Amino acid sequence: xxGPVHRGRPGLASVGPVNQPETSALDAFLAVFESLPRQGPGxxxxxxxxxxxxxGLPPEPDIVDLGCGGGAQTLxxxxxxxxxxxxxxxxxxFAELLTRRAAARGCSDRVRPHIADMTDPGLPAERADxxxxxxxxxxxxxxxxxxxxxxxxxxxxxxxxxxxxxxxxDIPDAVRELFADYPTMGTVADVLALLPAxxxxxxxxxxxxxxxxxxxxxxxxxxxxxxxxxxxxxxxEGLAALDRCDAEIDLFSEHGHRYGYxxxxxxxxx
Ligand SMILES: C[S@@+](CC[C@H](N)C(=O)[O-])C[C@H]1O[C@@H](n2cnc3c(N)ncnc32)[C@H](O)[C@@H]1O
Numbered sequence: 001x002x003g004p005v006h007r008g009r010p011g012l013a014s015v016g017p018v019n020q021p022e023t024s025a026l027d028a029f030l031a032v033f034e035s036l037p038r039q040g041p042g043x044x045x046x047x048x049x050x051x052x053x054x055x056g057l058p059p060e061p062d063i064v065d066l067g068c069g070g071g072a073q074t075l076x077x078x079x080x081x082x083x084x085x086x087x088x089x090x091x092x093x094f095a096e097l098l099t100r101r102a103a104a105r106g107c108s109d110r111v112r113p114h115i116a117d118m119t120d121p122g123l124p125a126e127r128a129d130x131x132x133x134x135x136x137x138x139x140x141x142x143x144x145x146x147x148x149x150x151x152x153x154x155x156x157x158x159x160x161x162x163x164x165x166x167x168x169x170d171i172p173d174a175v176r177e178l179f180a181d182y183p184t185m186g187t188v189a190d191v192l193a194l195l196p197a198x199x200x201x202x203x204x205x206x207x208x209x210x211x212x213x214x215x216x217x218x219x220x221x222x223x224x225x226x227x228x229x230x231x232x233x234x235x236x237e238g239l240a241a242l243d244r245c246d247a248e249i250d251l252f253s254e255h256g257h258r259y260g261y262x263x264x265x266x267x268x269x270x
Contacts, residue, residue: 028228028238032245034093035224036217039069040135041261042162043212047076047134053203053265054130054158057081061129064088064152066118066145067136071098071111072216077132078107085132086112088121118148128152133161135261138182142191146198156270159200160263162208163191168258175255178248188262200266208261218249 033039061083068074068087071094078085087098095113102111116122118133119140131152137145142163149159164179165188179185188205195202225242228234234242 024234024238025241028234028241029245030093031228032221032224032242034070034097036070036220038072038134038216039094040162041208041213041217042073042134043208043216044072044076046162046206046208046212046263047073048080049206050160050263050265051077051080054160057129057158058083060084062086062127063130063132064121064123064128066121066131066133066149067139068098068113069094069136071101071113073132073134074098074111075101075105075107078102078110079105082110083129084110084112086114086123088114088116088118088123090115090117118145121148121152123152125151126154129154129157131157131159131161135162135164137161138163138185141182141184142194143184143198146194146200150199150268153268155268157268158203158265159268160265162261162263164259165191165262166259171258172255174247175251175258178251179259191262191264195264195266199268201269203265203267205262205264208263210256212261213252213256218252221245222249 059082061081063077063081063083063085065071065074065077065085065087068089071087074085074087075098077083087095089095092115095115098111098113099108102108114121114123118136131149133145133149137149140148146159149161153159164182164185166185167187192202192205225246228242229239
């Protein structure tokens, strides 16, 4: 594979060290995440809500989906628009998964999996009508991601993305640790301040609701963890990775009001 799929963070319990040949932590982690309907919090309803905020899109918009994972939102975007979605991810198995899913959903002609790093995806500048990213820009940090999104967009094009935000100030250490790989994580206000600094005007934003964490993400994740523990194929490292995924779910159950995902929609001015 092209590197760790995730580092820390919802969706993304830390895999711990993955460079020792004897460890099966990464295998266990991928066995969980590659099986899920989506690789982070989200829902078709949230995608549709954010898309509806992008008024005046052409009938067949050119869309780039950065960090698409298995493509849950990619497929929704293809179905909810008449456009073509270039779906970028640096983990090749997700491109294969998305190819299969697009065929099953009858939209292979409008979904283009593209294995690349979002830092330099090798796509033309100023072409996209819409750049989308759910739960993925944090991998390179918003300050690095926003200029790259801006460059991909034609003037007047939209950017829609989710990002993890703090919702309270009293954050327990265990929660801070969960987000340790995202040291620049801020509040909604912090993200709103970054947008104009990178040439975007805000259209709007809304919190990703709790059901979008559970229905297609943590509930199937819990079931998958149970299944993998029972099948006995993982050693201590793998089981510890499963424990970390489980602990992430427990943290959200207990402290989910202290952090969350926010959907932001912004526009590159014409
Ligand atoms: C939390 S998952 C979200 C996936 C999907 N958007 C979803 O919500 O189901 C983050 C995705 O970003 C991808 N990713 C991480 N770093 C990346 C990078 N530098 N370039 C491209 N994709 C990256 C990972 O492989 C993973 O699929």
